[in-house]
Amino acid sequence: xxxxxLRSRTQSVLSSFLSGAGIxxxxxxxxxxxxxxxxxxxxxxxxxxxxxxxxxxxxxxxxVSPQRYSIETMTGGVxxxxxxxxxxxxxxxxxxxxxxxxxxxxxxxxxxLFRNNGDGTFTDVTETAGLxxxxxxxxxxxxxxxxxxxxxxYVAGFNQNQLFHNNGDGTFTDVTEKAGVSGTVRQDKPWSVAAGWVxxxxxxxxxLFVVNYLDYSLxxxxxxxxxxxxxxxxxxxxxxxxxILYRNNGDGTFTNxxxxxHISRYIGKGMGLAFADYDGDGFTxxxxxxDSFPNFLLHNNGDGTFTDVALLAGVAYNEDGRTVAGxxxxxxxxxxxGWPDIFxxxxxxxxxxxxxxxxxxxxxxxxxxxxxxxxxxxxxxxGTGIFDFDNDGNKDIFAAGSEILDNSMEVNxxxxxxxxxxxxxxxxxxxxxxxxxxxxxxAPAAHRGAAFGxxxxxxxxxxxxxxxxxxxxxxxxxxxxxxHWIILKLVGVVDNRDGLGTRVKIxxxxxxxxxxxxxxxxxxxxxxxxxxxxLGSATVVDxxxxxxxxxxxxxxxxxxxxxxxxxxxxGGHTGRPH
Amino acid sequence: xxxxxxxxxxxxxxxxxxxxxxxxxxxxxxGPAQHYQNAKRxxxxxxxxxxxxxxxxxxxxxxxMVPALVLKAxxxxxxxxxxxxxxxxxxxxxxxxxSEDAQFYLGVLFxxxxxxxxxxxxxxxxQTLAPGNPLPVFYLAMxxxxxGDEARALAYYQQAETLSPQKSPQTAEILVANxxxxxxxGRTEDGIAKDRLAVQVDPKSRDAxxxxxxxxxxxxxxxxxxxxxxxxxxxxxxxxxxxxxxxLLAALYRKLNEPDLARAHLEKFLAAxxxxxx
Numbered sequence: 001x002x003x004x005x006l007r008s009r010t011q012s013v014l015s016s017f018l019s020g021a022g023i024x025x026x027x028x029x030x031x032x033x034x035x036x037x038x039x040x041x042x043x044x045x046x047x048x049x050x051x052x053x054x055x056x057x058x059x060x061x062x063x064v065s066p067q068r069y070s071i072e073t074m075t076g077g078v079x080x081x082x083x084x085x086x087x088x089x090x091x092x093x094x095x096x097x098x099x100x101x102x103x104x105x106x107x108x109x110x111x112x113l114f115r116n117n118g119d120g121t122f123t124d125v126t127e128t129a130g131l132x133x134x135x136x137x138x139x140x141x142x143x144x145x146x147x148x149x150x151x152x153x154y155v156a157g158f159n160q161n162q163l164f165h166n167n168g169d170g171t172f173t174d175v176t177e178k179a180g181v182s183g184t185v186r187q188d189k190p191w192s193v194a195a196g197w198v199x200x201x202x203x204x205x206x207x208l209f210v211v212n213y214l215d216y217s218l219x220x221x222x223x224x225x226x227x228x229x230x231x232x233x234x235x236x237x238x239x240x241x242x243x244i245l246y247r248n249n250g251d252g253t254f255t256n257x258x259x260x261x262h263i264s265r266y267i268g269k270g271m272g273l274a275f276a277d278y279d280g281d282g283f284t285x286x287x288x289x290x291d292s293f294p295n296f297l298l299h300n301n302g303d304g305t306f307t308d309v310a311l312l313a314g315v316a317y318n319e320d321g322r323t324v325a326g327x328x329x330x331x332x333x334x335x336x337x338g339w340p341d342i343f344x345x346x347x348x349x350x351x352x353x354x355x356x357x358x359x360x361x362x363x364x365x366x367x368x369x370x371x372x373x374x375x376x377x378x379x380x381x382x383g384t385g386i387f388d389f390d391n392d393g394n395k396d397i398f399a400a401g402s403e404i405l406d407n408s409m410e411v412n413x414x415x416x417x418x419x420x421x422x423x424x425x426x427x428x429x430x431x432x433x434x435x436x437x438x439x440x441x442x443a444p445a446a447h448r449g450a451a452f453g454x455x456x457x458x459x460x461x462x463x464x465x466x467x468x469x470x471x472x473x474x475x476x477x478x479x480x481x482x483x484h485w486i487i488l489k490l491v492g493v494v495d496n497r498d499g500l501g502t503r504v505k506i507x508x509x510x511x512x513x514x515x516x517x518x519x520x521x522x523x524x525x526x527x528x529x530x531x532x533x534x535l536g537s538a539t540v541v542d543x544x545x546x547x548x549x550x551x552x553x554x555x556x557x558x559x560x561x562x563x564x565x566x567x568x569x570x571g572g573h574t575g576r577p578h
Numbered sequence: 579x580x581x582x583x584x585x586x587x588x589x590x591x592x593x594x595x596x597x598x599x600x601x602x603x604x605x606x607x608x609g610p611a612q613h614y615q616n617a618k619r620x621x622x623x624x625x626x627x628x629x630x631x632x633x634x635x636x637x638x639x640x641x642x643m644v645p646a647l648v649l650k651a652x653x654x655x656x657x658x659x660x661x662x663x664x665x666x667x668x669x670x671x672x673x674x675x676x677s678e679d680a681q682f683y684l685g686v687l688f689x690x691x692x693x694x695x696x697x698x699x700x701x702x703x704x705q706t707l708a709p710g711n712p713l714p715v716f717y718l719a720m721x722x723x724x725x726g727d728e729a730r731a732l733a734y735y736q737q738a739e740t741l742s743p744q745k746s747p748q749t750a751e752i753l754v755a756n757x758x759x760x761x762x763x764g765r766t767e768d769g770i771a772k773d774r775l776a777v778q779v780d781p782k783s784r785d786a787x788x789x790x791x792x793x794x795x796x797x798x799x800x801x802x803x804x805x806x807x808x809x810x811x812x813x814x815x816x817x818x819x820x821x822x823x824x825x826l827l828a829a830l831y832r833k834l835n836e837p838d839l840a841r842a843h844l845e846k847f848l849a850a851x852x853x854x855x856x
Contacts, residue, residue: 311844314829319792321825321847362832369796373762378726413693430764
């Protein structure tokens with residue numbers, strides 16, 4: 001949440017006050033590097049905040065206290081998923097609770113589900129669905145864990161984690177205890193920030209990974225101050241906690257395999273979670289961005305165990321050998337070379353690191369070379385995602401900005417609300433900031449989580465962003481480009497029903513692209529499970545190659561562009577209904 | 579100081595009437611200017627608490643003595659009392675708006691607090707008052723960098739470089755800062771050129787060698803980058819840390835397919851990181 005980079009820079013500059021006392025001149029090592037005005041004023045990426053008129057009435061409440069408990073600045077998850085299988089993405093928001101009771105003491109604290117009516121409006125169905133939740137909620141993960149064709153929800157929180165089974169009739173049932181996924185460890189409930197669904201053992205069932213943050217309780221928490229101002233403590237004030245891996249038993253229950261999988265050996269301060277098979281060995285690996293602590297890249301050994309290889313792979317620290325305040329993350333192939341790359345947001349002074357996968361188990365920090373350092377060092381961001389917003393065939397990057405401290409102007413002269421940013425991929429591993437556009441997109445706010453998906457099925461990826469103590473943003477993609485696209489809805493048969501973990505390669509007249517199915521994207525949040533490709537000028541996809549997690553390969557040829565294509569897994573049969 | 583004088587005058591055991599007369603005479607003789615000079619000397623010798631005492635004595639007798647106010651502000655900054663520092667500097671500027679030092683240090687104080695907008699005005703005033711001094715220009719460069727105006731920052735870096743003495747550590751610092759900004763903008767060749775110049779200007783600059791190593795790494799010249807990194811490691815300095823340099827060298831030796839060296843530097847990086855955490 002807070003790194004020490006500001007202090008480092010300040011200390012170096014202190015030497016100027018010592019000149020004449022036998023000390024050298026200032027050394028601006030940790031200088032804020034900044035982006036200039038957008039180089040791409042005629043940006044083809046346009047978003048409209050359509051929250052007003054959408055009938056989404058929701059305020060993310062964090063119950064700011066005079067003590068400034070750390071949990072207050074950390075909530076704000078959002079999921080986009082189709083809970084009723086009507087082909088339209090619905091929206092679920094997590095919410096805080098009263099402090100110090102940590103109870104959702106009134107409906108203002110409820111988590112909320114909004115059904116997409118298909119006409120730009122939404123209907124609040126929270127209470128019918130039974131999703132109001134309990135406790136101080138943080139993150140959310142959407143996935144069909146029982147392969148019944150209806151997407152379920154896991155809500156991660158400070159004092160309560162909950163698994164909601166989708167009954168298929170518009171209602172959900174809290175099955176947390178029965179399923180054994182309460183997130184408790186030896187009677188303690190660690191602070192969970194995020195979660196994600198992944199089939200780590202390729203058995204066709206989605207397993208659950210829970211990201212835990214600090215060893216923190218309201219009763220033991222102490223106040224932190226800058227001068228006379230109380231502010232949120234640095235994570236350095238508290239120990240980290242181990243994450244949790246639950247293996248899906250296939251009967252509605254899960255087994256905590258954190259120890260036998262070696263997950264519990266790695267104690268961090270997790271914030272962001274993303275999955276990808278970074279080394280192409282057929283097993284999905286896990287990246288966790290930690291807060292002011294070395295990141296984890298948990299290599300899936302294929303035998304039910306994981307090994308943290310982040311240090312040797314080059315993604316534990318930034319190029320300067322420093323930890324950064326890792327926030328949200330995404331893990332996708334940015335340069336279409338077949339190897340998933342890693343991006344995560346961070347705190348001002350850090351830059352938002354971009355690690356290019358070299359394909360040999362190694363990553364290279366290309367933050368500076370890609371131009372990201374200059375564009376991001378002055379800022380802090382939370383939610384993020386790697387998606388092709390203009391469908392030109394190159395995946396771009398979104399970041400939801402906000403400082404961490406709500407009194408940051410008072411504490412360090414940094415404005416608390418910040419804009420959203422779009423970094424446009426120029427196709428040569430260089431990016432441009434094309435964020436300057438209409439006010440509702442770039443207006444500063446206390447952004448937190450962001451979820452991605454095509455809410456109106458027009459082939460352009462939209463974004464839902466949460467705002468602390470404010471209305472969420474419904475950022476509808478209105479980019480005027482004539483580029484073509486294809487969206488793949490995967491239906492696993494032998495594999496998990498959502499097809500999560502499936503690697504997809506497409507070939508068009510414009511070249512080759514790679515992506516994968518995942519819902520674990522960004523910060524606190526869960527994105528559409530469908531796989532998106534921008535096709536540029538190509539009107540036909542010559543070839544679609546799918547590598548399902550269980551090893552099933554599938555090829556489709558000569559597919560027309562500009563459609564949402566449902567692909568049912570071939571090469572296996574389980575008798576499950578589609 | 580006063581105790582020393584009392585001892586010298588033989589009054590250390592407790593001032594009697596004669597001693598009181600002596601003390602009064604001595605105080606009148608020392609005066610605020612002498613206290614200030616004593617403070618400067620103590621500051622240079624890093625006897626900071628003595629310097630503070632001398633400054634308090636000077637300012638007690640002459641509350642609007644601008645050089646004393648500036649020095650007190652510098653000491654207050656070191657003592658992490660920016661409120662006191664700001665108060666001293668504002669007073670100094672009120673008394674003498676033409677005090678280059680007061681304007682400069684107020685600008686630096688704002689800069690240190692990330693209050694870049696407030697830093698601009700006093701730094702510009704300092705630059706106007708002393709157009710030949712590279713320091714206000716250097717800080718203006720860094721301040722504009724902090725504000726996200728990289729074009730102006732680069733222009734100010736260039737100006738600071740021009741104003742700086744040909745071969746000095748100060749010039750090297752300016753070049754290194756400039757090179758780092760250029761690297762962050764993806765202008766690798768330009769950054770390397772600045773870093774090479776910094777190494778020429780001050781061959782003993784640890785930072786210059788480190789930044790040159792980073793630039794050469796970006797350019798793909800891993801062998802020379804490793805040489806520069808090793809050179810940086812051999813030099814003293816409080817810029818790039820040992821951990822940072824070991825981390826860079828580990829990556830470079832990995833790229834050079836020298837796994838033993840890579841491993842050795844990675845282990846040293848981890849050891850240095852752990853030591854820093856302690």
